[in-house]
Amino acid sequence: MAYILDKIDYKILAILQKDSNRTTKSIAEELGMTTSPIFERIKKLEKEGYISNYVALLNHKQLG
Secondary structure, three states: OOOOOOHHHHHHHHHHHHOOOOOHHHHHHHHOOOHHHHHHHHHHHHHOOOOOOOOOOOOHHHHO
16 A cells, blocks of 8 residues: 655655755754654655655856
8 A cells, every 4th residue: 555645744845855954853843743753754755765865966166
């Protein structure tokens, strides 16, 4: 059975898409939740393939 996303999952994905470096604690604070359920949701999203990778976007102007 496939994992069905809810509003909180979509909010977590939006936050991580803007800044994948955000901590679980800061995401939990923004969503008014504790860290444990946020951590578990992120792990579930990774396991189910909704999050496939975390990347660093480089500033090419800064690099020359």
